[in-house]
Amino acid sequence: xxxxCWHGTQYVQVEHVPDPAILNPRDAIVRITKTAICGSDLxxxxxxxxxxxxGDVLGHEFMGEVVELGSAVKNLAIGDRVxxxxxIACGHCLQCEREMYSLCENSNPNAWMAEKLWGYxxxxxxxxxxxxxxxPGGQAQYARVPFADVGPLKVPDNIEDEQVLFLSDIxxxxxxxxxxxxxxxxxxxxVWGCGPVAQFAIRSAYLQGAEKVIAIDRLEYRxxxxxxxxxxxxxxxxxxxxxxxLLDMTGGRGPDACIDAVxxxxxxxxxxxxxxxxxxxxxxxxDRPPALRQAIMECRSGGTVSVAGVYGGFIDKFxxxxxxxxxxxxxxxQTHVHRYMRPLLERVQNGDIxxxxxxxxxxxxxxxxxxxxxxxxxxxxxxxxxxxx
Amino acid sequence: MQDxxxxxxxxxxxxxxxxxxxxxxGVAELAAPARVARLIGIRRPNGAVRIVRAMGARxxxxxxxxxxxxxxxxxxxxxxxxxxxxxxxLQQTYRxxxxxxxxxxxxxxxxxxxxxxxxxxxxxxxxxxxxxxxxPRRSHLERAITINxxxxxxxxxxxxxxxxPRVTRSVEAVQEIDDRRxxxxxxxxxxxxxxxxxxxxxxxxxxxxxxxxVTGPVTLQGVVAFRPAPGNRGTEVRVTVHYxxxxxxxxxxxxxxxxxxxxxxxQEDLRRCKQFxxxxxxxxxxxxxLSRPAQPPANPDQLRAQAGVH
Numbered sequence: 001x002x003x004x005c006w007h008g009t010q011y012v013q014v015e016h017v018p019d020p021a022i023l024n025p026r027d028a029i030v031r032i033t034k035t036a037i038c039g040s041d042l043x044x045x046x047x048x049x050x051x052x053x054x055g056d057v058l059g060h061e062f063m064g065e066v067v068e069l070g071s072a073v074k075n076l077a078i079g080d081r082v083x084x085x086x087x088i089a090c091g092h093c094l095q096c097e098r099e100m101y102s103l104c105e106n107s108n109p110n111a112w113m114a115e116k117l118w119g120y121x122x123x124x125x126x127x128x129x130x131x132x133x134x135x136p137g138g139q140a141q142y143a144r145v146p147f148a149d150v151g152p153l154k155v156p157d158n159i160e161d162e163q164v165l166f167l168s169d170i171x172x173x174x175x176x177x178x179x180x181x182x183x184x185x186x187x188x189x190x191v192w193g194c195g196p197v198a199q200f201a202i203r204s205a206y207l208q209g210a211e212k213v214i215a216i217d218r219l220e221y222r223x224x225x226x227x228x229x230x231x232x233x234x235x236x237x238x239x240x241x242x243x244x245x246l247l248d249m250t251g252g253r254g255p256d257a258c259i260d261a262v263x264x265x266x267x268x269x270x271x272x273x274x275x276x277x278x279x280x281x282x283x284x285x286x287d288r289p290p291a292l293r294q295a296i297m298e299c300r301s302g303g304t305v306s307v308a309g310v311y312g313g314f315i316d317k318f319x320x321x322x323x324x325x326x327x328x329x330x331x332x333x334q335t336h337v338h339r340y341m342r343p344l345l346e347r348v349q350n351g352d353i354x355x356x357x358x359x360x361x362x363x364x365x366x367x368x369x370x371x372x373x374x375x376x377x378x379x380x381x382x383x384x385x386x387x388x389x
Numbered sequence: 390m391q392d393x394x395x396x397x398x399x400x401x402x403x404x405x406x407x408x409x410x411x412x413x414x415g416v417a418e419l420a421a422p423a424r425v426a427r428l429i430g431i432r433r434p435n436g437a438v439r440i441v442r443a444m445g446a447r448x449x450x451x452x453x454x455x456x457x458x459x460x461x462x463x464x465x466x467x468x469x470x471x472x473x474x475x476x477x478x479l480q481q482t483y484r485x486x487x488x489x490x491x492x493x494x495x496x497x498x499x500x501x502x503x504x505x506x507x508x509x510x511x512x513x514x515x516x517x518x519x520x521x522x523x524x525p526r527r528s529h530l531e532r533a534i535t536i537n538x539x540x541x542x543x544x545x546x547x548x549x550x551x552x553x554p555r556v557t558r559s560v561e562a563v564q565e566i567d568d569r570r571x572x573x574x575x576x577x578x579x580x581x582x583x584x585x586x587x588x589x590x591x592x593x594x595x596x597x598x599x600x601x602x603v604t605g606p607v608t609l610q611g612v613v614a615f616r617p618a619p620g621n622r623g624t625e626v627r628v629t630v631h632y633x634x635x636x637x638x639x640x641x642x643x644x645x646x647x648x649x650x651x652x653x654x655x656q657e658d659l660r661r662c663k664q665f666x667x668x669x670x671x672x673x674x675x676x677x678x679l680s681r682p683a684q685p686p687a688n689p690d691q692l693r694a695q696a697g698v699h
Contacts (some may be wrong), residue, residue, distance in 0.1 A: 001685075003684070005682070005684070017684045017685055018684070018685045018686060018687045019685060020675075020685040021685065021686075021689040022689075023673055023689055023692070023693060023698070024670045024671075024672065024673065024698070025669065025670055026668070026669070026670055051679065053676065053679055053681070053682045053683070054682060055681075055682030055683075055684055056676065056682050056683040056684070057682075057683055057684050057685075072669065072670075088672075090664075090667060090668040090672070091668075092537065092667045092668055093537050093663075093667050093668075094535075094537045094622055094623065097537070105663070105667075106663065106664045106667055106668050106672060107672055108672075109672050109673050109674045109677060109696070110674070110676075110677065110678060111660065112653070112656075112657065113678070124672070124674065127683065130676050130678065130679050130683065133674045133676070133683075134674040134675065134676020134677060134678070134683045135674045135675065135676065135683055136675050136676070136683045136684055136685055137683070142685075144675075144685070146672055147668070147672075
């Protein structure tokens with residue numbers, strides 16, 4: 001089959017690899033119809049996530065048709081149309097029973113590697129480094145899906161691929177980021193970044209009752225989508241002073257909650273940006289956190305900072321003093337996708353949201369290397385690339 | 390008089406002395422090379438100054454290497470090599486320069502003396518290193534994991550020893566001899582197979598299972614304790630292994646078996662038990678460790694065999 005393989009920094013290519021086979025009784029093989037490039041794939045693309053190996057098949061946002069089933073999968077049938085959640089979860093450990101699916105204790109066969117990096121291991125994830133399992137990803141024609149009796153969501157025929165594909169990751173991720181803000185009537189939510197996850201965080205915050213959502217980015221085309229399609233008020237941080245603008249837009253209170261939808265490759269103007277780029281380049285920090293720092297500093301006292309952006313290692317100049325002295329709450333986590341798929345499918349079905357609004361580019365699987373390039377370089381007003389496998 | 394170094398291994402104190410000697414001589418050679426040259430008998434040291442300086446830098450580097458870790462033999466071996474170089478240069482000096490024979494002889498004798506001390510010290514440290522590497526690091530291993538099943542279910546699984554080869558990577562085979570005795574074959578991470586007959590010494594259903602080896606090269610006892618985890622969190626399984634390796638090559642092999650890699654193996658085996666009991670299978674991926682890319686394998690059966698999944 002054809003698959004998109006990682007070969008090093010900013011180097012991915014289409015390769016012919018063997019078709020996947022059932023390895024365990026609870027596996028399924030899915031013939032992929034649609035898959036997408038995630039913003040977090042760009043962290044792999046740019047070489048910031050450790051324990052990648054040349055030849056790794058990428059991709060964790062995918063859907064398709066069940067073509068083969070292990071002997072223990074009873075709830076699916078050959079031919080079922082399914083969306084696959086990016087975290088792999090067994091459904092039976094204590095964390096899964098508590099619906100903390102991305103913390104599944106059993107799904108990472110390379111748990112010892114993650115334990116060295118982070119203390120304990122989270123779940124395994126498709127196509128996202130060996131320390132998160134070494135599972136081949138879904139930017140391919142087929143994928144093996146472990147614990148298929150727990151993860152994949154059957155979707156009805158009368159709904160388009162593009163409307164449900166993002167139930168695999170970015171819609172639930174934006175939703176969970178907003179949910180972490182425990183939005184109350186009158187709340188103003190500020191969102192750093194206007195990438196795909198941020199767009200869903202903005203929409204989700206409104207669906208959860210936010211009074212106003214403010215989106216912060218530097219790319220005009222993304223701010224425009226946030227404003228026109230997600231109804232956010234916007235701040236371009238390269239043109240405006242974010243602190244002054246937020247004070248102005250919140251009557252001097254500051255946002256009640258802040259969402260970091262940027263992650264480890266954040267940009268900042270001036271000295272701070274140069275400082276983080278230098279430290280990251282010289283391995284003195286693994287992640288560049290200007291968005292997280294600002295989200296903390298700008299959050300009103302007693303508010304919540306919700307971190308949806310991916311961080312992989314260690315950051316520098318973390319404003320802990322602000323967290324402690326102003327009673328801030330920091331919430332984060334890889335998305336517990338399984339928890340949100342059904343309720344969010346209902347939201348799509350009853351017309352609350354059409355997730356396809358973030359798609360700017362549709363390509364064939366073979367064109368993925370170009371998709372990575374333009375998405376990474378923010379060329380051609382790229383926001384989200386969907387690949388037809 | 391107090392002996393301040395009673396805890397250090399033999400050779401360590403000598404190494405520290407030699408390290409400080411290196412540092413002192415190095416500093417002198419770097420700071421006052423002409424004087425040092427005259428001291429060893431060179432009457433007109435102009436051309437020798439650079440060589441003496443270079444030797445000073447070398448002495449200083451050796452000294453620092455020794456003092457950073459006075460138990461490691463490497464630093465002292467670097468001194469031995471330096472001694473050889475010094476002797477060679479002294480011999481060249483005698484042939485080429487106008488030397489004060491008395492001073493030159495004294496210097497050469499001093500270097501020879503210190504060479505003997507360096508050699509003895511390095512050999513002693515090396516012997517220590519070998520001893521430490523061979524000696525068992527502990528005689529007691531303990532590892533715990535919590536499994537989200539009742540103590541009854543977990544105990545039933547463990548009591549049937551023939552389940553273990555299906556799930557763990559260490560236990561290759563268990564044959565039941567009778568109700569209390571069984572024959573075990575365990576493969577160590579280094580590939581050595583160790584076999585013994587085990588006898589159950591304690592059996593408290595759903596609580597505790599103890600056994601000991603009644604044959605085989607090693608005194609070995611194991612306890613598996615089962616306890617309900619607080620707040621309905623399943624069962625805490627705690628494995629304890631006590632052992633006493635015999636002397637000789639087999640003993641050192643067994644010591645290897647019970648070193649930290651073996652402890653990690655036990656941890657991984659406990660994790661596999663948890664995975665099997667909770668999920669009904671042992672999850673494997675196409676990219677185990679960093680051994681191969683995360684790509685579907687050409688031969689799935691081989692991948693399963695390498696992962697120890699049957």
